[in-house]
Amino acid sequence: MDKFMVIGERIHCISPAIRKAIAERDTTAIFERARQQLDAGAHYLDVNIGPAEKDGVEIMQWVVQAIQNEFDNVPLVLDTANKKAIEAGIKVYNRSKGKPIVNSADAGDRIDNINLAAANDAMTIALCAKEGIPSDNDERMMYCQEMLERGMEAGMEPEDMLFDPLFLVIKGMQDKQIQVLEAIKMISEMGLKSTGGLSNVSNGAPKALRPTMDSVTVAMAIQCGLTSAIVNPCDKILMDTIKTCDVILGKTLYADSYLEL
Amino acid sequence: MAYKKTAKKYSGKISQVTVGTGEKAITLGGKNVLPFYKFDGEAGNKPKVGIEIMDESPSEWSGEFAELYSEAGNDTAAWAKLVEEKYAPDFICLRFEGADPNGKNKSVEECVEVAKKVADSITVPLVVAGSKNNDKDAELFKNVAEALQGKNILLLAAKEENYKTVGAAGALAYGQKVAAESSVDINLAKQLNILMSQLGVKKEDIVMNVGCAAVGYGYEYVSSTMDRILLAALGQNDESLQMPIITAVSFDSWSVKESLATEADEPQWGNQMERGIHMEVSTAAACLVSGSDAVVVRHPKSLETMKKFVNSMM
Numbered sequence: 001m002d003k004f005m006v007i008g009e010r011i012h013c014i015s016p017a018i019r020k021a022i023a024e025r026d027t028t029a030i031f032e033r034a035r036q037q038l039d040a041g042a043h044y045l046d047v048n049i050g051p052a053e054k055d056g057v058e059i060m061q062w063v064v065q066a067i068q069n070e071f072d073n074v075p076l077v078l079d080t081a082n083k084k085a086i087e088a089g090i091k092v093y094n095r096s097k098g099k100p101i102v103n104s105a106d107a108g109d110r111i112d113n114i115n116l117a118a119a120n121d122a123m124t125i126a127l128c129a130k131e132g133i134p135s136d137n138d139e140r141m142m143y144c145q146e147m148l149e150r151g152m153e154a155g156m157e158p159e160d161m162l163f164d165p166l167f168l169v170i171k172g173m174q175d176k177q178i179q180v181l182e183a184i185k186m187i188s189e190m191g192l193k194s195t196g197g198l199s200n201v202s203n204g205a206p207k208a209l210r211p212t213m214d215s216v217t218v219a220m221a222i223q224c225g226l227t228s229a230i231v232n233p234c235d236k237i238l239m240d241t242i243k244t245c246d247v248i249l250g251k252t253l254y255a256d257s258y259l260e261l
Numbered sequence: 262m263a264y265k266k267t268a269k270k271y272s273g274k275i276s277q278v279t280v281g282t283g284e285k286a287i288t289l290g291g292k293n294v295l296p297f298y299k300f301d302g303e304a305g306n307k308p309k310v311g312i313e314i315m316d317e318s319p320s321e322w323s324g325e326f327a328e329l330y331s332e333a334g335n336d337t338a339a340w341a342k343l344v345e346e347k348y349a350p351d352f353i354c355l356r357f358e359g360a361d362p363n364g365k366n367k368s369v370e371e372c373v374e375v376a377k378k379v380a381d382s383i384t385v386p387l388v389v390a391g392s393k394n395n396d397k398d399a400e401l402f403k404n405v406a407e408a409l410q411g412k413n414i415l416l417l418a419a420k421e422e423n424y425k426t427v428g429a430a431g432a433l434a435y436g437q438k439v440a441a442e443s444s445v446d447i448n449l450a451k452q453l454n455i456l457m458s459q460l461g462v463k464k465e466d467i468v469m470n471v472g473c474a475a476v477g478y479g480y481e482y483v484s485s486t487m488d489r490i491l492l493a494a495l496g497q498n499d500e501s502l503q504m505p506i507i508t509a510v511s512f513d514s515w516s517v518k519e520s521l522a523t524e525a526d527e528p529q530w531g532n533q534m535e536r537g538i539h540m541e542v543s544t545a546a547a548c549l550v551s552g553s554d555a556v557v558v559r560h561p562k563s564l565e566t567m568k569k570f571v572n573s574m575m
Contacts, residue, residue: 003497253493253502255451257459261501 003251004242005044005228007077007101007195008037011067013050022049022059027066034067038074040233041243041261046103048079056085064089072097077125077230079103083116090120099123104164106130107143114147114161118154125195126151127164128183133176140165140183148192162195162228163187169203170213177201177217181224188225195228196221198238215241222249268301269294271495275305275554276464276503280352280415280438281386287351289468289554290505293495296552297574304575309351309555310545310567311388313511314340316359316367316375322515322559325534329561338378345383350564352386354417354509354557355379360401361392369397369404376405380412388557390417390509399423403430406437417509418442418470421449424456432462440507445472445479447486451493454501467504468555475514476543483508487552508548511559514541534560542566549574 010033013019021029034045045067049059064076075098078089086102093100104125105113117124126147128140144163151161165183168176187194198221202213215238218229222245233239240259246252274293279286292305318335320327333339341353355376359367380387389405391398402416403426418440419427431439441457443449450471457467471487474480487506494502514520520537522530530536541563545556549571558564 252497253451253489253499254448255455255501256448257452257455260459261455 002227003246004222004226005195006042006233006239006242007044007046007228007230008034008040008042008233009046009048009197009199009230010037010232010234011045011063012048012079014048019050022063025062027070030063030067031070034071034074037233038071040236041239042233044075044077044098044101046077046079046230048103049082049085051081052085053082056080056082057088060085060089061092065092068094075099075101077101077103081110083113086113086116087120090122099160101125101162105147107146111147111150114150114156115154117160118151118156123160123162124151124156125162125164127166128187129166133166133168137179137183137186141186144187144190144192148190158192162193164196165194167196167198167200167217170201170217171204181220184221184224184226188227193227194225195230196226198229198231211235211237214238218242219245266300269298270302271498273495273498273500273503274303275494275505277306278438278465278468278505280388280413280468282411282413283384285385286413287386287555289507292554295491295495296550299575306554307575308549308553308571310564310571311352311354311555311557312344312348312350312561312564313354313356313390313509313557313559314344314379315356316372317365321358323534326559337375338382341379342382344561345385348561348564350385351568352388352415352555353379353383354388354390356390356512357392357401359392360394360397362394362397364392369400372401373404373408377408380409380414386414387412388415388417388507390512390557395420395422399426402427406431406435409437410435413437415440415468415507417507419453419457421453421456424453425460428457428460428462432457432466433460438466438468440468440470441504442470443472445474445482445486447471447489450486450490451499451501454504458501464500464504469502469504469506470509471506473508473510473513473544473548475517475519475540476547477519478513478517480544480547484547484551487548491552505554506552507555507557508545508553509557510541510545510548511557511563514544515559538562538566546570 017029073094073096078086090100100122102117102124104127106127108130128143134140201217202210247254275290277288277291279288287309288306293303294301319330333343357372359365360372415438416431420442431437441453490502493499520540538560545567
């Protein structure tokens with residue numbers, strides 16, 4: 001079994017520094033965040049350029065090439081609603097360290113992104129949702145099945161699809177948490193890989209609580225079979241938790257300095 | 262149904278470490294499959310077999326060893342030369358038994374002189390083993406590494422207690438190779454490699470000595486330790502365990518009663534030397550199939566047997 005895959009979330013246009021960097025085509029802030037995340041142990045980096053309706057193609061190609069040139073072809077998750085930008089990004093993407101991942105497809109309007117990934121030999125994140133939050137796990141798993149079938153018809157290997165159960169905020173949706181964990185378990189029992197935006201769970205909670213909430217959630221989710229997550233790798237408690245889960249599950253061998261690796 | 266051949270592919274690969282210089286230099290490691298599984302992929306460099314000598318007279322081992330090496334008298338350098346010319350080992354392991362503070366406690370200077378003379382008398386790579394006293398060995402390794410700069414020797418070995426001195430002096434300051442010793446403890450094996458790497462020692466300069474036991478004396482722990490190291494190194498692509506393994510078989514196999522008891526002590530057991538060789542060969546063969554990239558043996562017959570074994574396997 002592979003180690004838990006950590007996707008770094010910090011290159012996101014929601015951050016003013018990144019938005020400015022993209023607008024000015026200045027790599028400084030982007031490289032700084034890429035370096036911090038890689039030093040902290042991220043395996044993949046998510047690159048969110050926003051909707052980028054106008055110049056998405058150009059932005060995505062610029063940012064993919066810049067990051068991969070600077071960081072030894074680090075594998076990337078291409079994150080935008082602009083399909084043409086994703087395709088353009090894949091065209092210039094170097095896959096020596098791992099396939100590009102399309103973020104994301106869902107069972108609704110964005111289901112074609114599965115075909116986009118298949119046509120370009122990319123992986124995809126497949127969000128188990130159609131319109132809004134699924135009401136229960138029957139609905140979630142129906143979407144999961146639909147997307148799996150779509151992918152296989154398009155010639156994808158199931159292992160190139162990362163199913164996202166949709167992590168939900170704890171504060172306010174406490175009663176839905178067990179359901180999400182059970183969905184992960186069902187996805188895992190189907191032999192499928194999974195991922196998700198982990199920090200959703202601690203949204204709106206005081207900053208001091210977030211590392212604890214994220215860490216405990218990820219540990220419980222890993223026990224249910226979660227194989228990767230989109231996280232803030234600079235959160236040391238969270239990364240220590242993930243590394244410890246890998247040790248407990250025998251995916252990596254224990255040594256006194258295992259947290260330093 | 263027709264037979265379909267499947268190969269087990271691993272993502273990781275054992276690094277390659279070169280010891281010695283010139284034509285006789287040896288390279289350990291390089292495999293990306295289980296030992297000798299050449300049908301699955303790249304089996305790497307042939308495992309190497311070296312012979313043990315020491316800074317004292319061979320008569321300390323037994324009368325028969327003294328007789329075997331009588332031509333060399335009590336001269337360690339002559340002994341080394343004799344061994345190279347007569348038995349053609351892949352490398353020679355010089356062990357400083359005499360440096361032990363609880364034994365003859367020879368000075369570091371005296372040992373360095375012996376090491377220099379031995380290194381100058383041979384063309385095969387030199388592996389230097391200590392007295393098993395951590396503090397003395399740290400001093401000894403540091404000075405031998407300095408004196409033999411350029412010879413690309415392997416220091417056997419750095420332990421948790423002295424890796425800083427041995428690693429810093431041996432590998433960083435004087436460019437030698439260093440073995441990291443853990444006594445059949447897989448977690449310590451990984452930890453020592455991490456510590457050595459954090460010290461700045463490059464992966465290509467580190468060999469692992471994961472420990473040994475004579476067959477019948479807990480060897481199964483050695484075997485399972487090596488299995489787990491290889492599976493982590495290859496299967497989990499764990500870079501902190503991708504160093505080749507050297508095993509000093511003779512240090513253990515000649516110190517158990519099957520090798521030590523004289524014929525007078527155990528008349529039914531037969532010839533003592535033959536017993537020793539049997540213990541050594543059984544242990545060394547078990548180590549090679551468990552994953553050792555190099556083994557140290559004591560008797561020339563064991564060397565011959567193990568070389569034949571390796572050559573017929575790959």
